[in-house]
Amino acid sequence: MKAAAFAYARATSVANALELLAVHGEKARVLSGGQSLIPAMNLRLVAPEVIVDIGDLAELRGIVVKGDTLVMGALTRHADLLKSSDIVKCAPLLGAAAAHVAHPAIRNRGTIGGSLAQADPASELPACMLALGATIVVHGPGGERRIAAEDFFTGIYETQLAPQDLLVAIELPVARTGSAHFFQEFARRHGDYAIVGLAAQAMLQGDRFADLRLGYFAVGDKPVLAKAASKLAGATITPALLAEASDALSHELDPHEDQQATPAMRRHLARVLLARCVASLLNRPDLNIGGRS
């Protein structure tokens, strides 16, 4: 379990990192927190010829609020999401999600940019980005691109990032009055990849949802912003309406099978999460119908 030999370059600036990536292209991999890349290299699942280490790039660190926008550098670590007062105020969903990302040792090194670029369909943060309507900021040979989270994730471990690109920041709209969030995932053990998870962001208006964004993860080859949410926005929610939305969700999802769950079980758990989410956000225990129609 030793990585194949590789060359190592420590980028001195974003410009330098982009130069290195331009030269080496597909032979290079960007090293951020190393929590996915290094194990994959040690298992020889990947064998990049060059590692471009961006760990030294201070310009990629930090969480700042600019007006209505929260900007997080790509090197923001998972542990920072749990500690930042800006996150608590402006995007509390991320703090709730980060607590489920692996274990403290991994959260201390793993980065948000790394997680989004890795695009594991079972990981928490990509789904959060969908729910929060994030914009992913990418620098590449053609300059800066700003990609909506909904467009960014394209498949299992696949994104809009080209080999020459560097993910530099994530921008989020700051949470407004009346916004609420829900995060829950089902994992066999705390810190495992989820069997099914839901990151939800809502805007409440009285006893209704003015807006509801449901970011499901581990339900397919990429995170899913569930269209079934539209059935619940603006309406008075009854158990019947919730069941209808739940059925729509079942149709919409195309989950995979693995050792933890069949597609049927994933659909069922996604419905359970929907009921729990709606019941919790509206404070309506009667809506916690446990995945039943």
Add this chain to the structure above:
Amino acid sequence: MSSIRSNPQRLSVLDRPNSYIGKTVPRPNLDRLLQGRGSYVSDMELPRMAHVVFLRSPYAHAEIVSIDAAAARRMPGVIAVVTGKELADVITPWIGVLSHLKGLKSAPQSAIAVDRVCWQGEAVAAIVATSRAAAEDAVEHVGVEYRELEAVTDMRTALDPATPVIHASLGDNLAFERILDAGAVDQAFAGSDAVVEAEFIFGRHTGVTLEPRSVVADWDAAEARLTIYQGTQAPHMVQNIAALHLGLREAQVRVVCKDVGGSFGIKVHIYADEMATYALAKLLRRPIKFVADRVESFNTDIHARDHRCKGKIGVQRDGTITAFEIDDLTGIGPYSMYPRTSAIEANQVVNLVGGPYTTKNYRARARVVFQNKNVMCQYRAVGHPIACSVTEGLVDLAAMKIGMDPVEIRRRNLIADDAYPCASPSGLRFEQLSHHASLAKIVEMMNYEALRAEQAALRKQGIHRGIGIASFIEVTNPSAAFYGVGGAKISSQDGVAVRLDAQGSVICQTSITEQGQGSQSLTAQIVGSVLGVSMDRVRVILGDTDMTPYGGGTWASRGAGIGGEAALQATKILRKNILDVAAVILQSTPAELDIIDNAVVNVSDGARRIELDELARIVYFRPDTLPPGIQPEPMATRHYVPRDYPFAFTNGVQAAWVEVDTDTGFVKLLKHWVVEDCGTIINPQLVDEQIRGGVVQGLGAALFEKCVYDDRGQLTNANMADYLVPMSGEMPDIDVGHVVSPTRESELGAKGAGEAGTAGAAAAVANAVNDALKPFGTMITEIPLTPQVILSALGRI
């Protein structure tokens, strides 16, 4: 702690002033390990040491058509690429059978596969290089042409005529079969008010030691001597077998076992890749290091369990259990493991089912079949979790059928505490067990009635909690009946030597080994207590065949009971020898003197007469001052093996309190209780932590752990992300209580405690989950109890 039998006279040598027996004292090796000064095999660096990596078969069953290692041999750092055929000149194959397991058969197994591979992960070639990384680079350049053969994977069809026979020379895929018929089973079932049947399914799992299997083998051609550094539970067994198959005398092999990072039975076997490493050292005449990586560990460390056991129980309306019947099937991989064999677990299942109960009617069949999967063998609590889950699952089914409380049916059927000595229908002899005292104690600890009330109240709110109870018996302190009688050269006796050093401290050499369970501590506690010296003056040396007396090591819950008694007896002799010389020096008699707190004192008034360091000075440096003819003997050795009983059975009971989320199928472990009886407790903390650690491994089996094979024999979750070991976050608090029934066989009275936790944990949890699901009319008899299994049983998916 409560004692149901106290016999102060018998415990006199232990019950001395300042005794450490029964006290929680810190382990002597704790500071060393916590300060990072532990020394493991992978820490070792020797001059000219090379690293071996094994090229392993990607197929479960295939012919090796050709191996082309030319390109790999040219890779930087590569010293040698060695195939099975080449290594066969250095080391002979072996067959894992024991003569007392009648009919057990297996095929010859080689250190590296020759012509054919029989499981995914079997070694096909050894690549030796200057570093592990260089060897891994070279592995990718060894070209092997395979012709894939049909793999035998499903144990249920392994004996079908249409299924290929893995080893043609054996005639079929049946490794072992045992049939037992005791009492009058058919008559008992016919006369029962109710008869209940179920099939119990147990996942294949493994031990997952923190430190992987590791070996450094060093052949000294000048001395014609092989030194093996290995984390093993049985150094003398390794010595015997390495010598046997390398054509050496045992005196030519030294086995050194330094610190070991967990073993659980994983490190008590002889593995092909370890044998290959010994042979490579001899062949290449240089030290060779093999450290299994995590993927190799999953593919080659022995697996265990993987049983399908049909069970049947008869019961009367008054709760009397009339009979047990089982039909057990297990698949063990392509070879019976060497030298302890892979038939022991099934044999134990036959021995142990129904063991805590009075019924004499018991019929059992166990069949052990070959498959093209990784080898299976003894892992912590061998057979016990299967037997306990089947027995206790059946008892709960019977209780449910007649509408009786699970505690009550056990009260009515457990062997009475005053019925000993007695024997089980399978012939196990029990010296003294305490099922009823244990059950009474656990019912009190868990506040059973209150818990039942809480359960009922929560059920009305849609919260489904369950209580599971599991009584068990456990084999400990095995005599030669386990392996020796079957022809294996595995010692069931252990030896201890104690000597007074020149400054009045004690050096103790013992043949038991330390893998974290506290062998060193309990030995020092016994020596210190019996001799009368403080523990900081006792240095315990273990794990070196050149340095320690000959003995079995640490496995089968035997270290404290057997090695501890040898330490006690050796120390008694040393004490006598010291008092003899003290009496001469002090012009007194041995009977008037005692050793307390590192000094010889008067029995009468406790006055300190001579410090042990002063006595040692005289013995070693001024014997000329002693009277003529006095020859002090400052060292004593004793060996011990149980002779009255083949095994010292222990007993206990476990209880689980769980909550099942019936929407998601997730089980939350809320609390776990254990009451067990291991006889004399030497160090309560060590015993409790042994129990807790064992429980956690049993909970892993209950909820998480499973080696998932596909139908082509590929292990599909050979990594720590997909193979789920229990983690602290999911573990409940585990309360441990004790009943103490010392064995009368030894002066120490200690029985084993290392496997009790694992024996009953899964049974308690499975019973608790079924108790929680009672309102749904469903019964699950399969572990691990995954969300998928539970949701399917509930008809939710």
